[in-house]
Amino acid sequence: MSCSLKRKLQSEDEDEKEPKVVAILADPHPAYSLQRETVLQLSLQKLCSHVETALVRRVLITNTLRSIQQELSQQGALIMTQTHSGATEVSWGAGVGTEGSLTPAWVLEQDGELLFSLHSSIPAHSASSINRSSPKDSFSTALSEIEDLCPTLTVAASSTPFSTSLSVAQPDLQCSSNKNGRLSFPAVEMSEKEAQIHTGSNGPCDSAHLSSSIFLPELSLDDFLFSDIDNFLCDLNPCGPNPGLAQGSSSSKVVSMVTDDLLRSLTNQPFKTDLNELDHIMEVLVGS
Amino acid sequence: MEGDGGSEIKQWCLSQVKGAIDDDVTEADIISAVEFNHSGELLATGDRGGRIVIFQQEQESKTLAHSRGEYNVYSTFQSHEPEFDYLKSLEIEEKINKIRWLPQKNAAHFLLSTNDKTIKLWKISERDKRPEGYNLKEEDGRYKDPTSVTTLRVPVFQPMDLMVEASPRRVYANAHTYHINSISVNSDNETYLSADDLRINLWHLDFTDRSFNIVDIKPTNMEELTEVITASEFHPLQCNTFVYGSSKGSVRLCDMRAAALCDQHSKLFEEPEDPSARSFFSEIISSVSDVKFSHSGRYMMTRDYLTIKIWDLNMESQPVETYQVHEYLRSKLCSLYENDCIFDKFECCWSHDDSEVMTGSYNNFFRMFGRDGQAGVTLEASWESSSPRCPLRPWRVCAGSRRKEDEIGVDCLDFSRKILHTSWHPQDGIIAMATVNNLYIFQEKLN
Numbered sequence: 001m002s003c004s005l006k007r008k009l010q011s012e013d014e015d016e017k018e019p020k021v022v023a024i025l026a027d028p029h030p031a032y033s034l035q036r037e038t039v040l041q042l043s044l045q046k047l048c049s050h051v052e053t054a055l056v057r058r059v060l061i062t063n064t065l066r067s068i069q070q071e072l073s074q075q076g077a078l079i080m081t082q083t084h085s086g087a088t089e090v091s092w093g094a095g096v097g098t099e100g101s102l103t104p105a106w107v108l109e110q111d112g113e114l115l116f117s118l119h120s121s122i123p124a125h126s127a128s129s130i131n132r133s134s135p136k137d138s139f140s141t142a143l144s145e146i147e148d149l150c151p152t153l154t155v156a157a158s159s160t161p162f163s164t165s166l167s168v169a170q171p172d173l174q175c176s177s178n179k180n181g182r183l184s185f186p187a188v189e190m191s192e193k194e195a196q197i198h199t200g201s202n203g204p205c206d207s208a209h210l211s212s213s214i215f216l217p218e219l220s221l222d223d224f225l226f227s228d229i230d231n232f233l234c235d236l237n238p239c240g241p242n243p244g245l246a247q248g249s250s251s252s253k254v255v256s257m258v259t260d261d262l263l264r265s266l267t268n269q270p271f272k273t274d275l276n277e278l279d280h281i282m283e284v285l286v287g288s
Numbered sequence: 289m290e291g292d293g294g295s296e297i298k299q300w301c302l303s304q305v306k307g308a309i310d311d312d313v314t315e316a317d318i319i320s321a322v323e324f325n326h327s328g329e330l331l332a333t334g335d336r337g338g339r340i341v342i343f344q345q346e347q348e349s350k351t352l353a354h355s356r357g358e359y360n361v362y363s364t365f366q367s368h369e370p371e372f373d374y375l376k377s378l379e380i381e382e383k384i385n386k387i388r389w390l391p392q393k394n395a396a397h398f399l400l401s402t403n404d405k406t407i408k409l410w411k412i413s414e415r416d417k418r419p420e421g422y423n424l425k426e427e428d429g430r431y432k433d434p435t436s437v438t439t440l441r442v443p444v445f446q447p448m449d450l451m452v453e454a455s456p457r458r459v460y461a462n463a464h465t466y467h468i469n470s471i472s473v474n475s476d477n478e479t480y481l482s483a484d485d486l487r488i489n490l491w492h493l494d495f496t497d498r499s500f501n502i503v504d505i506k507p508t509n510m511e512e513l514t515e516v517i518t519a520s521e522f523h524p525l526q527c528n529t530f531v532y533g534s535s536k537g538s539v540r541l542c543d544m545r546a547a548a549l550c551d552q553h554s555k556l557f558e559e560p561e562d563p564s565a566r567s568f569f570s571e572i573i574s575s576v577s578d579v580k581f582s583h584s585g586r587y588m589m590t591r592d593y594l595t596i597k598i599w600d601l602n603m604e605s606q607p608v609e610t611y612q613v614h615e616y617l618r619s620k621l622c623s624l625y626e627n628d629c630i631f632d633k634f635e636c637c638w639s640h641d642d643s644e645v646m647t648g649s650y651n652n653f654f655r656m657f658g659r660d661g662q663a664g665v666t667l668e669a670s671w672e673s674s675s676p677r678c679p680l681r682p683w684r685v686c687a688g689s690r691r692k693e694d695e696i697g698v699d700c701l702d703f704s705r706k707i708l709h710t711s712w713h714p715q716d717g718i719i720a721m722a723t724v725n726n727l728y729i730f731q732e733k734l735n
Contacts, residue, residue, distance in 0.1 A: 035622060039568045042626055052378070055466055055485045056516045056535055057631050060572045063514055068568060 040068050298644075298717070299679035299733040300656075304358055305671045306333075306343070306727035319722035321709055325389035325397065328713040331359055331720055332399060333727055334384025338368035340401055340454075342412060343727075356718060356731055363412055365454040368403040380405050386471050388480070390493075398457070400480060404467040407482055409458035409493065417445040463489050463499045470520040476527040483520035483532060486513075490544075502550050503532060503542065518576050518633070525585040531557075533576030539590055541601065557588070557599050559606050569621040569630060577633035582642040583714075589645055591636040594618060596647055596657065611657040611664055614649050616685050616698045629703050637712040637719075648707025651696070652723050653683060669707060669721060669728040679733055 043065045047058065308317070316337025323332050331343040341364045346357030371380040382403055390398040396413040421443040424432055466484035473480045481502070482489050488503035507513050516535045523529035528544045540553035561570060573593035580589045587608075588599045594615060597607035613634075617624060624630040629650070636647040646656045649666070657664040666683045674680060681694055689699035710721040717732025 036568065038622060039625065046628075056518060056575070057628075059513060059516050060535055060575060060631070063571055064568060067571070 036068055036071070039064065043068075298656075298658075300667060300719070300730045301677050301679055301733050302669075302671070302674035302728065303356075303676060303718070303731040304727075304729040306341075306359075306729075307725050309671065309726075313725045317725045319709060319725060319727060321384045321387045321401075322711045322720050322722050322727065323387040323389060323399075324711045324713050324718075324720065325399070326391050326714055328715050328718065330362065330389070330397060331711070331727075331729075332387045332389070333722065334367065334387050334401060335725075336381070336383040338366055338370070338382030338384060338403065340365055340367045340384065340387065340399075340410070342452075342454075356716060359729055363452040363454050365410070367401045367408060367410065368406065371405070385468060388471050388473050390473055391477055393477075400471050400473065402468050402471050402482065405461070405464055407460040407468070407471060407491075408456050409460070410454050411457045412452060412454045415451045415453060416448060418448045419443040420446045458493065458496050460491055460496050460499065463491075469518060470532075472520060472522040472530065474522045474527050475525055479527075481520060481522060481530060483517050485516040488517065488520055488530075488532060488550075500548070502544060502548070504549065504551060519579045521579055521581060523585055524581050524583060531579055531581070531588060533579040533590060535575040536571060537574030537576060537592060539576060539579055539588070539599070555601070555604050557590075557604050557607075559597070565618075567621065569625060572625070572630055573621065578635045580636060580638060582638050583640065584642055587642065589636055589638065591634050591647055593630060593632075593634075596636055596645055598645070598659070609659060611645070611655075613647055613655050613664075614653075614685070616687070617650075620698065624703070627703065629706075632706060632708060634706075634708055635710050637710050639712055639717075640715050646710055646712060646719060648710050648721060650703050650706050651701040652705045652707060653685075654707050654710065654721060667730075669723055669726075669730075671726070671728075677733075680730070 043061045046053065046061050047065070053061075307319070314337075316335060316339075318336045319333050320336050321332070321334035324330070325332070329345050331345075333341050333343075335341075342362045343359035344362035345359050348357050367384060368382040370382040372378075373380055380403065384401055384403060386400075386402050388400045390400070390409075392398075396411050399410050399412070401408055401410060420427065421441050423437055423440055423443075424434065426432060460482070464482065464484040464487070466486050468482055468484045470483040471480060472483075478494075479490055479492050482491065482499075483503075486504065486506040487501055489499040490502045491499045503517070505515065505517065514536075518533050518535055520530060520532040523531075529541060530544070531539050531541045533539045538556060538558040541555040541557070542550035543554045544550060546552070546554060561574075576590050576592055578589075578591040582588065586601060588601055590597045590599065590607075591613075594617060595613055596611040598609035598611075600608045621630060634648050636645060638645055643660065644656055644658050646654060648654045652669045653666050654669060655664050655666055666685065667680045668674075668683055684695045685701070686695055686697055689697040691697055691700050705723060707721050707723055710719065712719050717734075719730050721728050721730075
């Protein structure tokens with residue numbers, strides 16, 4: 001399912017001059033978003049390059065990344081923070097008080113499907129960004145997920161989704177390299193059963209140990225400075241034709257969280273993630 | 289020329305160009321440091337190959353009136369060699385980051401030169417006499433058979449061809465974990481500071497086995513690191529005062545009398561950010577690339593990517609003067625971020641009387657600002673388009689890609705040709721600057 005979605009995006013955007021298409025229908029500042037994405041990608045490339053970079057540059061690039069990430073998160077994305085005790089608390093950005101669910105269970109059960117996130121407050125200007133087309137490389141994939149205004153989870157590819165655990169958002173967790181085929185972002189981890197917990201009616205997840213955060217702020221600077229950068233971010237592969245299947249050591253999938261209630265209320269349809277559906281939703285929102 | 293008719297408008301002429309003229313530039317020849325000594329008689333340059341070349345000014349020429357002497361090669365020596373840090377598997381570059389002269393105390397000249405890890409004190413001395421007439425040695429140095437000596441004589445000094453020797457007198461090593469970006473000799477002429485990304489150390493010139501850490505901004509958890517030290521300098525008159533600039537655009541003034549560890553600043557010079565000018569690159573372009581006290585000690589100049597700011601040491605809230613070096617680059621910051629030019633560290637310098645300041649830019653342009661309200665002027669360091677004793681014509685940079693006489697479009701600028709290192713003669717109207725591998729010397733035209 002997702003592979004066809006991906007291909008569809010790919011073909012749609014092939015004609016675009018700019019491979020990184022910001023397909024935000026209602027975004028009044030596409031140039032700004034485009035530049036932000038460019039800066040984001042450049043920053044990641046610089047940090048992940050194997051060339052030894054001076055400390056001052058790495059600090060400046062990392063700070064730039066952080067500020068972009070903060071900006072993205074301040075645009076109303078769902079932010080989850082991991083407290084020291086490990087319990088999860090949910091905070092909603094942009095003053096949106098809707099009691100929304102986290103990833104519905106059925107979403108998590110989708111086999112490698114790429115989901116699209118919608119901004120919870122959906123003001124006219126802060127539409128979500130549809131997954132970027134045609135990630136040419138792993139960085140684009142990573143970035144496209146980052147660009148989603150809702151936080152993203154990274155899920156290790158395996159034969160069954162979420163059967164393997166991700167790595168937790170511990171602030172001081174070092175980036176770990178996955179020898180057994182899992183991609184780990186230090187910021188995101190969730191155990192298997194925790195992933196199943198969320199339903200729409202549950203409140204902000206006290207029980208949901210799902211923790212995802214926009215992973216950049218959780219990145220240890222040491223990841224870039226001192227750790228082996230090779231295994232971090234650079235091992236991302238674009239979603240292949242069968243993202244649901246195990247693809248060897250470093251394939252990854254990304255799952256976006258959606259607000260179930262919100263979608264239902266908007267579309268009055270059984271929630272189904274489908275690009276066409278999303279287009280429809282966007283049209284409804286934009287009023288076109 | 290630009291500028292009001294108020295004060296005398298200064299004109300600059302190309303005096304000399306040193307280095308290979310062709311385009312074949314080896315990495316090792318790229319000049320990385322330029323510094324006049326305290327009298328201006330000597331001009332030192334350091335390059336990425338770890339070498340130092342010292343030029344000496346001729347005695348004032350008698351034939352050419354109103355012309356200052358030329359600079360000719362005085363001494364060349366290898367200051368630093370590449371090293372390998374086996375523990376971290378990292379190569380330590382031999383590139384000379386900074387050169388600082390010591391005030392002259394006797395016939396010899398002393399300078400400090402540093403690469404990323406090690407500072408060295410070099411003594412440059414002349415030898416124009418040598419003793420002759422040893423009793424036990426032949427003239428070529430072979431030892432005589434003592435039994436063949438029948439008479440004794442006193443050796444006498446005989447003149448010889450001038451020989452300039454450079455010898456390393458001190459090696460100050462193993463005190464910096466991070467890369468050294470600054471050294472500065474104290475006005476007490478006994479101590480100096482060396483600054484790396486996170487720490488500043490105080491040395492006594494005579495002792496190489498110990499240094500005192502006076503600033504340490506390394507956080508306990510390196511993940512929390514968001515700011516590094518980028519430049520540091522001692523006050524020219526107060527031996528207890530020094531400043532250091534940071535990557536976040538602030539400058540801290542510290543007083544060593546206050547505490548042994550000067551982590552608490554005495555003054556913090558920081559200009560509030562203009563919210564309308566905020567961009568993704570605001571922090572990067574605010575990073576202080578150079579900080580220099582005025583000769584008077586009353587003011588301080590900071591260079592960030594786009595501007596020069598003059599600060600009154602008595603006022604921390606904002607600079608007293610701000611000069612736009614190349615504001616036309618503000619709309620190009622994303623491209624400059626992509627090609628890493630945004631991280632270029634430009635130096636700046638004061639004129640001998642603190643009335644003007646100068647800094648480099650791209651396309652081999654350099655900018656000079658008179659502090660008396662004159663508009664800045666853009667000049668080019670180019671041996672092709674300048675003739676000696678002919679005043680340089682100022683350039684203007686416009687939008688787009690036009691190019692005509694005296695005007696060039698932003699899109700035509702060559703960002704690979706940049707002037708990072710500049711130095712102003714301490715007593716005269718002579719400036720020296722380095723393009724990629726050439727040293728340019730300009731003289732003020734005396735009317």
